Amino acid sequence: MRVPTRDCVQAAASRIAPYIHHTPVLQSQRLNEIVGTELLFKCENFQKTGAFKARGAVNVVMQLSSDIQSLVTHSSGNHGAALAWASGLRAIQCSVVVPEDASPFKRRSMDRYGATLIDCGQDLESRESVLEEFVKQHVATFIHPYDDARIIAGQGTATMELLECEQNLEQIWVPVGGGGLASGAVLAGNGTVEVVCAEPELAKDAYLSMQTGFRQPSLPPITIADGLRSSLGEINFRILKAAKTRVALATEDSIRRALNLVFETMKIVIEPSAAVAVAAMLDNPSLVAKRVGVILSGGNIPYPS
Amino acid sequence: MRVPTRDCVQAAASRIAPYIHHTPVLQSQRLNEIVGTELLFKCENFQKTGAFKARGAVNVVMQLSSDIQSLVTHSSGNHGAALAWASGLRAIQCSVVVPEDASPFKRRSMDRYGATLIDCGQDLESRESVLEEFVKQHVATFIHPYDDARIIAGQGTATMELLECEQNLEQIWVPVGGGGLASGAVLAGNGTVEVVCAEPELAKDAYLSMQTGFRQPSLPPITIADGLRSSLGEINFRILKAAKTRVALATEDSIRRALNLVFETMKIVIEPSAAVAVAAMLDNPSLVAKRVGVILSGGNIPYPS
Numbered sequence: 001m002r003v004p005t006r007d008c009v010q011a012a013a014s015r016i017a018p019y020i021h022h023t024p025v026l027q028s029q030r031l032n033e034i035v036g037t038e039l040l041f042k043c044e045n046f047q048k049t050g051a052f053k054a055r056g057a058v059n060v061v062m063q064l065s066s067d068i069q070s071l072v073t074h075s076s077g078n079h080g081a082a083l084a085w086a087s088g089l090r091a092i093q094c095s096v097v098v099p100e101d102a103s104p105f106k107r108r109s110m111d112r113y114g115a116t117l118i119d120c121g122q123d124l125e126s127r128e129s130v131l132e133e134f135v136k137q138h139v140a141t142f143i144h145p146y147d148d149a150r151i152i153a154g155q156g157t158a159t160m161e162l163l164e165c166e167q168n169l170e171q172i173w174v175p176v177g178g179g180g181l182a183s184g185a186v187l188a189g190n191g192t193v194e195v196v197c198a199e200p201e202l203a204k205d206a207y208l209s210m211q212t213g214f215r216q217p218s219l220p221p222i223t224i225a226d227g228l229r230s231s232l233g234e235i236n237f238r239i240l241k242a243a244k245t246r247v248a249l250a251t252e253d254s255i256r257r258a259l260n261l262v263f264e265t266m267k268i269v270i271e272p273s274a275a276v277a278v279a280a281m282l283d284n285p286s287l288v289a290k291r292v293g294v295i296l297s298g299g300n301i302p303y304p305s
Numbered sequence: 306m307r308v309p310t311r312d313c314v315q316a317a318a319s320r321i322a323p324y325i326h327h328t329p330v331l332q333s334q335r336l337n338e339i340v341g342t343e344l345l346f347k348c349e350n351f352q353k354t355g356a357f358k359a360r361g362a363v364n365v366v367m368q369l370s371s372d373i374q375s376l377v378t379h380s381s382g383n384h385g386a387a388l389a390w391a392s393g394l395r396a397i398q399c400s401v402v403v404p405e406d407a408s409p410f411k412r413r414s415m416d417r418y419g420a421t422l423i424d425c426g427q428d429l430e431s432r433e434s435v436l437e438e439f440v441k442q443h444v445a446t447f448i449h450p451y452d453d454a455r456i457i458a459g460q461g462t463a464t465m466e467l468l469e470c471e472q473n474l475e476q477i478w479v480p481v482g483g484g485g486l487a488s489g490a491v492l493a494g495n496g497t498v499e500v501v502c503a504e505p506e507l508a509k510d511a512y513l514s515m516q517t518g519f520r521q522p523s524l525p526p527i528t529i530a531d532g533l534r535s536s537l538g539e540i541n542f543r544i545l546k547a548a549k550t551r552v553a554l555a556t557e558d559s560i561r562r563a564l565n566l567v568f569e570t571m572k573i574v575i576e577p578s579a580a581v582a583v584a585a586m587l588d589n590p591s592l593v594a595k596r597v598g599v600i601l602s603g604g605n606i607p608y609p610s
Contacts, residue, residue, distance in 0.1 A: 024329065026351075045572045046331075105569075246314040264410075267574040267604035269351045299572035303565040305609040 004233055006190045009156035012059045014198060019058045023158075025165050030265045038161035038291045040064040040169065042162040045270050045299025049113065050179055051227075052158045054147075055150060059154030060143055061086040063080065069093060069247045072140040073213050074120070074127050075101035075252035076226050077106025078138060078298050079145040084115035097131045102207030103226055105261050105302040122221050124231070135201050147233030156184025159195075164292050167297055169193050176206045176247065177228035179236025180250040185295070186243045196287060197240065197247040198280035200255060206232050207247040210240065224253060226272030227298065248287050262296070269299045308540055309454040309603055312464055314461035317364045324363045324394065328352050335528050335570045340586050343596045347467040350575050350604025351467075352513065354418065356532075357463045357602050358387035358450075363410070364459030366391040373427045374398060377445040378427070379432050381531050382411025383603050384450040385575035389420035400445060404409060408531055410607040426525050429536070442488065451483030452538030461489025464500075466484035467598050471488045474498050475594035478582040480602050481511045481552065482533035484541025490600070491548045500550040501592065505530045505560060511537050512552040530560060532578035532603065553592050563587060567601070574604045 032038055043054035057079065057202045061071075071092040073083050087094040087164065095116040098107065110117060120130035135142055135154035144151065159172055172189060176182040176197035185195045198293050199206050200223035208216040209232050220232035232240070250258075257276035274297040281288050314376065331346045349357035354585075362384065366376075375398040378388050385401035393397040400421040403412065415422060425435035440447060463486065464477055477494060481487040481502035490500045504511050505528035513521040514537050523536035537545070563583035566573050579602040586593050 050572060263574055267355060268570040269568055269574060277559045303568045303609065 001235055002149045003238060004153045004187060006148065006187050008153035009160055009184060009188050010106040012055070012153040013157045013160055014054055015062055016058045016157060016219050018040055020046070020054055021047055022161060024265060025162060027270070028266045029127050031261060034261065036285060037288050040162070040166050040293050041145050041266070042158060042293060042295045043268065044158055044297050045255065045274060049078070049085045049109070050298055050300040051078040051082065052155055052295065053078045054085060055157050056151035056154030056180055057082035057086040060148065060150045061090055061092065063150060063277065064090070064092070064141070070095070070138065071138040071143050072097070072131065072134055072138070072141045073133055073145055075145055076229065077110065078227055078300060080110045081106065081113050081196050082173055083143060084110055084113035088114050089178045090264055092242040095134065097134065099128055099221070100173035101129065101221070106300055109300060117169065119130050124218060144233070146180035147235050149235060151180050152184045152187070152235060152239070154184070155180040155186040158295055159185040159188035162295070163188060163193065163267055166293060168291055169293045170291050171196050172293040173198055173281060174274050174295045175199070175225070175228055177273065178230045179206065179232045179240060181295060181297060182245065183236040183239035186239050186245060191279060194289070195243065196251055197251055198277040199247050200228055200276055201249045201251055204241065206240070210235055210245065213241070224252060224275040225276050227271065228276060248280040250276050250283050255265050267300065271298050271301045274298050306539055306604065307454040308543060309458045309492060309493050311377035312529065313454060313458035314465055314493050315558045316430065316461045316490060317360070318465055321360055321363045321462060323561050324353070325359055326352055326507070326509055327466060330467060331571060333571070334366070336566060339566065340583070340593065341590060342593050345467070345471050345598045346435070347463060347598060347600045348573065350464055350571070350573060350601050354383070354390045354414070355603055355605040356383040356387065357460055357600065358383045359390060361459030361485055361543045362387035362461050363394065365453065365455045366395055366397065367438055368455060369395070369446070373446050375443065375445040376400070376448050376468060377436065377439055377443070378448045378450055380450055381407050381438055383605060384531055385412065385415045385420055388420035388448060389415055393419050401440065402432055402439065404432065404525070411605055414605060421502060429523060434479040443582060445480055451485035451539070454540060456485050456558045457489045457540060457544070458490070459489070460485040461493040463600055464490040464493035466599070468491060468498065471598060473586065473596055475596050477598040477600065479600045480504070480530070480533055480578050480581040482508070482578065483535045484511065484537045485544060486543040487550065488544035488599060491550060492542050497580045499594070500548065502507050502550055503582040504552050504554055505533055505581055505586050508533050510553055511545070512541055513548040515550065515552050529557060529582050530578040532576065533581060535596055550610050553582050553585040553589040557589050559584035559588050575601050576603050576606045579603050
């Protein structure tokens, strides 16, 4: 198991710079008043493919040997779209194992980027068996959505950019699912800033893993934050555990409220998984520092009406 | 009747600079493909109070003599919120005559900025009689929402900023209601770029006014573009007429489609009135040039679910 370092994030930043957006950092006076602190939002909803996942995906694809012609991964949508987009940059074929309950909007997006979609059940077992079957029958290289040093290093560049643009941040709040964004943030922060993970109460395996010191299985995939239903990766957990990373939980109601707040005050579109960081701050005001960076992880939802 | 010039827009730009946002210009590869041209979006939905109206309002307020303590205007929401916000900067009281069918979201916003709301009927007659009555009974200075040289000059700064940031634009598309934004754009463009007005078919008084050469009354206020229901102002019409400004119409279906497209591809929130410019391009592809600026006028809608 290869655990990436801050140098890997630095290297990834140079490697992916030609392909990704240096996303803007936005502020909202009204949201600052509501949350009671100074918030700086890194808008990865404006990133290529609509989520930070483009960073890790292109960081992997640009390191592949030229004989690789086909990739496969599993994803609820954003990583799949990102890997399909990145693969397209090198004319590599990309297949994605997608749970049957995945967002139709994200399915269309993966399809638009040229991915071949393979259905699987909602639970991890089904996901892994369908993937195993596919790899047996095809010549395809498996790219794990988050438990991969190259992916983690790529996702870390979002936090690195934010820290380069904004001085004196006390915390970075990031949503945690598999832990790619969160463990990348810990590497990028390099101990100079606290990374706080935000997780839906209905998917609190990361919370329980940090509490018990052992990686816990994922819970039933029922939170509206569809990007955060998967369980922590092994490398990801090791990095978060070494940094004694805190996990703050958010209720479904708070996630919905955060979605509305960001929409109505900032006039930008984020998906439920991205709203979890704001929701966790609303639910845990005592954990929030005075000057806080927030990674808005993605914005891939249909017009809600 | 005082008709403003380009110099007034230049002066307004310096006057309001300390108070307003220099809003970003965004692009979307997918929207370019869908519309079939290169689009540069000036995001006034990110402006103070959530709409370009903040520009004209603060340009007026900062020129008022110090003995003025109370203002009154009429508005469906955005101008009212902008004038209330600007008045607050000088501790001036602000009252707004609001049609009974105005958006509750915009009412809350005006209220939050400290405006006193006075209800009136949906038609122009009721609006004017209620305003007249108010002015009789109170010591308040009436600020017209668009038929005012200072307002027009202020709104023109949005186009001026866009032209300063982006070279070689062939057209600027702007929504037209009362004509503050549109006539200000004509002044800022100063003949170097074509300004195309976009108007809902259900509120095509500007279109008919340009066709006939005479200012036409407003139509029944039924378009979803609630900010564009009013009729062209006198000064505004004079400026648009002198420039032989073209008006492109948009159906309600196209306005809804444009709302969804901007939401899903750009991940930003705009209100129906702002979507009219994109909708009119979808409905009139033959009128669209190769490199086009678009003013996204505002983003004041509630989360649509």
